[in-house]
Amino acid sequence: MVTMLQKKIFRDIGENRWSFLIIVCICTLGIALFSGVNLYTSTMENAMTDYYMRANLADFWIYKADVSEADLERIQALPDVKMAQRRKILEVGLIGEINATLYLHATGDQATINIPELLDGSLLDGTETDALLLDSRFAKANGLFPGDFLSFDAGGQQKQWLIKGIIRNVEYIYYAPEGLTLPDYQKYGFAYINASALPQVPYNELILSLNGDTTRSQEEIITEIRETLGGANILSRMHQSSCREIEHDLVGIKQIGMLFPIAFFLTAALVTWITVGRMMENQRQHLGTLRSLGYPKREIMGRYALYGVLITIPSMILGWLISRNLIAEFLYRMGIAYYTIEETGVDFFSPHFFWAVLCVAVVTCGAAFLSCKRSLAIMPAALMRPKPPAQGHRILLERISPFWRNLSFSGKIVTRNLFRNKARMLMGLVGIIGSTSLILCGFGLTNSINDMLKKAFDETMRHDVEIKLKNPVPLESAADIYEILRDAQSIDAAMAFSVYLYGSNGSVQNPYMVVMDDQQSSLHFTGSDGREVKFPDNGVLITPRMAKALDTEIGDVITAERLDGTVIPLEVANIVDFPVGDEIYISRTAFSKISSLPFSVRTLLVRGQKLDLSALQDDPRISLIETKADMESNMLILLERLRSLQIILISFAGLLAIAVMMVLGHMNYHERIRELATLKVLGFRQKEMKRLVLRENIWITIFGLPFGAITGFGLLRVILVQATTADMEIRPYISAGSILLGCALILAFTVFVNHIMGGKFKSIDMVASLKSVE
């Protein structure tokens, strides 16, 4: 008996195979997208955490002119400090063929924190005074191997250095030297040497790691360290450039990778729920028959829950395959290229996968179970009769007689069909709204990023070239540079230094404070209302992100602390819309009122076309010359990973849209096959049948599109708010072109599916379809 029931269910599924397969596809897409994107982020996070542990990444990097033995001991004695080590750091320029800058770290004994990972050659034994361990990326970019020599001038001695080993280091997983948006492995590298090789250089860096079980906050520990050392520049992992970059990177992808797939999943789940419910609804007469044959309710329900299991298992397997081998793998390939870390490959699972599968199981089994239960609550006799069409009354529109009278006959039928079958319309709307909003949100992500870049590079930045100096110099000493740039329209000198800002809510921010001429013309600030904001005579300009992070408003006074411990009170003069970066801006006049520090140049912002910059290329004072085009393209490269994610999102949204339309079409077809057969017997032509039966899908689509657009914008907004970091803010924006394209795509899918379903009309077997009451 039981096997007969099972057999029947398998046969039902066979008859409904297309709807069934499509539902499996929808569930697969949901599982794949959600667990795929999250598998990537969790793989990355695990790899980082693992590497941080293995190589004992420092918790703090502390910079001070001279770190004495006593300082080290005092720090080591602090309660939460597990290990501490002094280093000498020095930036050196290579002499010879390779024109590059090396960042040297020298330790007195073997590194116990930020332990280098040897890839080739051998480690230092502690005695060498002319050997180094070289950055693997730098070595590769410049074709260097162990045994080669480099020459540079370190601490006053020019000598040949032997490359003893090629290494990676945990503190340089991502290495874009200050001022650079992207890594430049050919020009910038790092190396580790013995402290004895730099006798004249004082110890000027202190790295330390904390006990894992510390209960005190970072702020408390930082304060304690600063007091112990009597002032120092302290970077936590939040500020250290490699760690911060990785963190920011993952936050963006993680937020998008969480919210978008959740919305996707929601649509998929709703459509699945309604479809499975409808499949069960179409089984009601069978249920009645089974009941009247004496099958217990429990058994029938148990068997029909099989529907859910049969959907869940294949979508679980397919979903896993796609999530790991396609999505996570693709993102991993894109992502890992930026990091200098061992490629261990994508993990096999992340918990998200199991959550996704659980959701699918609950939705499919739940829908089958519940609608089965609802049907079984009705007496078997009533069940066996076809569901009494609750269509004894007219739809509301019919009461508006002028409207109704002017409708063509087929118009009337289409309208009535539309409003009569609530489940069908609901499912259609949910599907359309869901997939429209996902597609538009995907497009919107791209639009918003482009819009942000456009705003940053076309509207805010008015200068064409940025020249960064290695060390701040008084304005007079840069006179010769000004001379070289005499053809420029304008040159604005900017002074920039790192400060700590303390918000009234206890948060600490570490932006650059930029001091510029009152009359500067390089940066065009606008307020939140879009109007231009000139440099005020008092106070600073900050970004809305900073204002939010510090919880301040215009007119508030915040405390800024320079790295040497000098405290400067700052009044917030205005909040300006500046899409990239976390700098705060102040005019020279305003700065002179609050600080006695003399103005010195760190950066030159130059306006002018076709400037000849070649004379500056080899200037030893200059660390970087970047044109606007360079900056923009670097920014684009930086955002490439986000874009690759968007490609995945958009294509998945498109697939979902097609799948939803297909399942909608199939369900309608199956439910209305009798009606279709009747029309066919009456001699309706295919075209006429399509007009009567399929046109409602187009109406549902057209009706759903505006709501989809609204939901899509909402989703985009939520995602972007979540993905906003201190140094980048992306405003939600969907261009009219994208909206048109998105809607056109959805409409095209609808027409396409209608076309396919229309083709099936040909093969309807009139006799078989009309044989019995069903």
Added chain:
Amino acid sequence: MAEIVFDKVSKEYRMGEVTIHAAKQVSFQVEKGELCIILGPSGAGKSTVLNLLGGMETVTSGKIFSAGKDITAMNDLELTDYRRYKIGFVFQFYNLIPNLTAVENVELAKQVCKSPLEPEEALRIVGLKDRIHNFPAQLSGGEQQRVAIARAICKNPDLLLCDEPTGALDTETGQTVLGVLSDISRKMRKTVIIITHNSLLAPITDRLIEMKNGKVVRESVQESPADLEGIKW
């Protein structure tokens, strides 16, 4: 040539190894304007024959002529046109479209023909003038069947095919329905073919075809058929 000619028509259904012969070498003729009844036990092949004639299925072998045209030679489009302009079909189970009212169901048929009757008129003929705005669910079985007949005659077809139109009805309602059909044949000069189990109907017809096991076993013509009222049920 008669209005309808079946010439050695066979229909086989292949189900794996087994071949079911639903109709074996069926030959008969029906003249224009006749009321014809096909009688026979269950499984005899009556519906098969009617479906073939209605252009809803294709023959395995043989030829069927309807108004001189060989419908077995027609392609899909021609068959659709054939059904559209020539045939009115009434099913045992009505097959009304549940979310259209009676008049709209009839109007549906009107949409596709060249010289239709007015739907109201068709419904008046079947005696449902007062119920035209009711939905099928609000009508009894007999009333629904009459709507189905109205839908068929509204098309003003040359040929009205009815597969057990009274099968789901009680005798009295069945009689009303049959009355309507015989009226159509007599008054509107239409060829009407009715399948039924009820041999009591035999006296009222112009032509009687009896089938058994997929074969025509008897074909008889009646020169002066009795009136429907005269028959005892």
